[in-house]
Amino acid sequence: MTSKAKVIINAVGPYRFYGEAVVKACLTTSTHYVDVTGEPEFMEKIQLYYHEEALKKRVYLISACGMDSVPCDMGAVFMMKNFNGTLNSIVAYFNMIEDRHPGPFFNYATWESAIHSLANYKNLVDIRSKLFSNKLPQRKPKLDLRKNIFNHEPTQRWYLPFPGADRAVMLRTQRYFYEKHNLRPIQVQCYCGFEKYYNAASAILMGSIFTTLCNYQWTRSLLLKHPKLFSFGVFTRGGPSEEKQANSTFNITLEGEGWDKKSSAPTGEFNVLPNKKIVANVSGRNPAYG
Numbered sequence: 600m601t602s603k604a605k606v607i608i609n610a611v612g613p614y615r616f617y618g619e620a621v622v623k624a625c626l627t628t629s630t631h632y633v634d635v636t637g638e639p640e641f642m643e644k645i646q647l648y649y650h651e652e653a654l655k656k657r658v659y660l661i662s663a664c665g666m667d668s669v670p671c672d673m674g675a676v677f678m679m680k681n682f683n684g685t686l687n688s689i690v691a692y693f694n695m696i697e698d699r700h701p702g703p704f705f706n707y708a709t710w711e712s713a714i715h716s717l718a719n720y721k722n723l724v725d726i727r728s729k730l731f732s733n734k735l736p737q738r739k740p741k742l743d744l745r746k747n748i749f750n751h752e753p754t755q756r757w758y759l760p761f762p763g764a765d766r767a768v769m770l771r772t773q774r775y776f777y778e779k780h781n782l783r784p785i786q787v788q789c790y791c792g793f794e795k796y797y798n799a800a801s802a803i804l805m806g807s808i809f810t811t812l813c814n815y816q817w818t819r820s821l822l823l824k825h826p827k828l829f830s831f832g833v834f835t836r837g838g839p840s841e842e843k844q845a846n847s848t849f850n851i852t853l854e855g856e857g858w859d860k861k862s863s864a865p866t867g868e869f870n871v872l873p874n875k876k877i878v879a880n881v882s883g884r885n886p887a888y889g
Contacts, residue, residue, distance in 0.1 A: 601630040609634040613712040614641040615719075622660060626652055631659040637667030638712055639767040640723040646771075647730045666849070668768035670881040671789065674853045675769055678879050679785070686785050686857040687873055688742040689769075692754055693761055694792040695886055696848045703827070704847070705887055706838030710826045717813040735774060735784050736866040740873070742786035748799045754852055756792035757799040762806075765789045783865040785855075839887070849886035853879045 601607055601624045609621050614636040622645055625632040636642060642662040653660050663669070671691050679686055716723075750757055766789045773784040793799040812818040812829070826834040839847075856873040 601625050602628040606631040612708040614638050629656050633661045635665030636662050637764040639764050643726050663768045666886045668765040671765040674879050674881045678855045684859045685862040688786040689855045691789040692852040694850045700843045703835040705834050707836045710834035714813050757796050758790040758792050761789040761791040844885045848884050850882040
């Protein structure tokens with residue numbers, strides 16, 4: 600198949616099981632490769648083991664071209680281009696407005712990917728130790744992760760750290776800008792929003808249980824066999840209806856802080872606190888499969 604195409608678009612996950620073989624085939628026939636994965640381990644594994652071969656063959660291997668993580672990553676690039684100063688940090692606030700039609704919101708492959716990503720998190724740590732052996736420079740003030748539930752007044756919602764791939768993808772982009780273009784890397788944090796405090800609190804409880812169940816083979820089997828039961832109907836083998844997809848929307852608010860003056864070097868520091876802000880909004884329909 601790859602020998603008959605100039606570009607292969609791979610939309611079949613989980614990519615940890617089905618993606619690498621397609622990448623290898625594309626490299627064999629010098630075919631460009633694009634996917635919509637939201638699996639950091641897969642993306643960074645491909646970069647670690649196939650980047651040099653892709654360079655030699657002048658083949659593009661491009662991941663995360665879906666909701667993970669085009670809106671956040673391109674939103675950050677937009678802010679960089681329009682800040683007119685030195686941008687130090689970006690905080691992304693992700694909100695999904697679910698359609699009220701009955702039925703699941705995500706398909707089974709997304710559920711399966713999440714389970715195996717949590718179960719194999721140590722693999723990602725090992726890959727990153729090899730791939731990113733050179734640390735990015737320290738930047739001040741440091742943008743710390745807010746681990747507890749907090750309220751964000753501009754959006755009037757409650758937030759928790761977002762477990763998706765967006766931050767990982769955005770940081771890879773910032774590393775590229777720093778290493779290849781000598782630009783100051785921007786700090787990034789991502790959060791997901793909830794309408795009510797108790798919704799966020801419930802998400803913490805369910806997330807803790809889910810993570811624990813992912814760590815043992817026999818409980819993973821139960822999760823994989825019964826997605827509807829353990830996800831309370833959010834995931835099923837059948838996936839969402841076209842009507843539900845078409846009527847679901849998302850909004851991402853990106854807030855940036857920095858200084859109104861340009862830094863003379865990518866590692867340059869300022870003696871004053873950030874004095875300039877920028878806000879960008881990205882919105883659309885069908886965030887999962889549009």
